[in-house]
Amino acid sequence: MNQNNYVIIMAGGIGTRFWPFSRISNPKQFHDVLGTGRTLLQQTADRFEHVCPPENVYVVTSEDYVNLVLEQLPFLSKSQVLAEPIRRNTAPCVAYASYKIAKQNPEANIVVAPADHIILKEKAFESKILIALDAAAKSDVLVTLGISPTRPDTGYGYIQYTKEEGEVKRVQSFREKPNLALAEEFLASGEYVWNAGIFIWTAKSIRNAFLKHSPRLHEIFEAGNESYYSEHEAHFVHNAYQSCESISIDYAIMEKSDNVYVVLGDIGWSDLGTWKSLYEVSDKDEHGNVVDGNTMLYEVKDSIIKTPQGKLVVIKGLENFIVAEYDNVLMICPKDQEQKVKDFVADAGEKDSCFI
Amino acid sequence: MNQNNYVIIMAGGIGTRFWPFSRISNPKQFHDVLGTGRTLLQQTADRFEHVCPPENVYVVTSEDYVNLVLEQLPFLSKSQVLAEPIRRNTAPCVAYASYKIAKQNPEANIVVAPADHIILKEKAFESKILIALDAAAKSDVLVTLGISPTRPDTGYGYIQYTKEEGEVKRVQSFREKPNLALAEEFLASGEYVWNAGIFIWTAKSIRNAFLKHSPRLHEIFEAGNESYYSEHEAHFVHNAYQSCESISIDYAIMEKSDNVYVVLGDIGWSDLGTWKSLYEVSDKDEHGNVVDGNTMLYEVKDSIIKTPQGKLVVIKGLENFIVAEYDNVLMICPKDQEQKVKDFVADAGEKDSCFI
16 A cells, blocks of 8 residues: 555535435435445545555544544544635635645645545445556646446536546546536537546645646645644634635636546446435335335335334335435425425525524 | 213224324324314313313223323313223223212213314304203203214214204114215215214113113123222222123114214314314315424425424425324325225334334
8 A cells, every 4th residue: 555645535515405314414424325334424434445544534524523523433633634614615625635735745645535425336446546546646647537427417517538548538628517408418429427526636736736727725725834733723724714715626726727637437436416316326125215214115116215213104105206304304305306405405494504 | 050960081092093193102182183282182171161060070091091181181080080991992981981970970961072073163062062961861862963964974973863843853873884875875865964972861861771772781880889989999990891892882872772862063073083084174274285393395285294393394296195293103195095094003013013
């Protein structure tokens, strides 16, 4: 194992599309969503067991979730959990963690991974990550993982790449959430893959990229070198985040860079962004139901039932529905109308913040 | 107020058709089903406030519910709560209470009323009861309340009566739960009313009726005269119930008697036997929903939502459904398939008795 390998796990999301299971006080990365005995955050960390030493795992999260992270990943020291005082999207998150790591190890090779994705093919994932790390270590490039699209999903970012030999292909362009017609074109062309939001680069390359494309963020987090790993770090970060714009790493860096490469991977990936995506990656019963709960189902088909274990849930005559209960919220909604969930969250928040 | 007036409230039912709200450990008579602040049992007792003195209210219930009764009706002394050791339908229940009351007051006029019915028109009810009590006190008759049928319900008993002047009409026959064709005939004929299961008679008349039509029950409970209101009562009742057949007061007495009269009443009655009957007597929102809970409803119509107050319930796209949660059971079922509830209860019981 290369002792220069690091992973930055981004675990600050609030995942409202997965409400009511994902809640501001306890978002989905801290849940055992698939019922495997490990939360999504734990599964994400497990995935890098053979890629980098445990002391090189860094988790960036909201101040509110620091204790949850330390509980779920007890091998982490406090300096490995980076607390964001406010949410500023992924670019500041990546910059903070990368510059902090660079201070400790300027030769660091870094994987950036969201805490709330599902990757079913762990071995394939590991091998793709090692290929990407190898490419990143050899030259000044930014590497991303690309997933072959299986449908014209309008919720994902797409990456157009150059058809060429080898595992590491040059990226031509990024296309954020296209409309359906465009997504269908992308799918038909065979030149596009989904952007999994998993990035691989060296501390040096990402520093170069920030310097060139996002000099303000570079300046802010470079100034932290005096504070990282010290008692002043929290104070520094608190001030630094006030100055940061809220911007994604894709917009701030990837789309502006001309040294971006993609490693294609059939890794059983899902961003688990929605109930539908949970449905897709989960085992189904003989009636096409994904069931996690103590249920009695009569004429129930193609539905997701996810309810507390202690509760008996008796359902008759529902097709293509989501029945989800978590904490003090029960949601019953047609599966194909789950885009309404964000409205539910907004309306619920007006009732009482305890519901969101 | 006539000090000889008594009421026997039958509160031993387990109401499984109203599951999961009605539970063996806490059946529906002990619930504030309509959300008025009073349970069905309390409402039943309230209904007799101007009919008989509080010390003349007797409640017959299962041993398991004695404390619930005393909690909900704190004006009762222990001797006014009659504990049945086993369920034996209504005839033994009526005999036990009637013979006990007769020992205290041989001149007693008695109303027998189920604890789990709804009567919306309290004033009309009271006046009909007083008419029936008056008739019962004057001669050796058994009086029942009849409800003008509004639909050919196959779940009720029907009473055929003689069309004659006056409030108290002679009963020609009782017809238990007819099939639909027969129920439609009954409705069309105008000669039938629903049997509300509310009876009015004197202690003497019901004793005569038991003596004549159910001599075994007469013998069993007449023998209790040495024990009623004494420390031996519980022991006596325990043995007596072992000897009782399980039989309704309708079969044991009413259908065999030729001195039965009916007082017709438009009293806003529902036996609240089923979810549908709750739907019928409850206030509805502008979309035809009966809602008792903290809900956010989107495109929900003609449904019953009855869920715990502390829980936010978000539902989209259900029509004609029941969504009911109580204790540790959630049921979602089309409103017109509520006859399946008894299957649910049976299946739930096989999982764990805590669910029934």
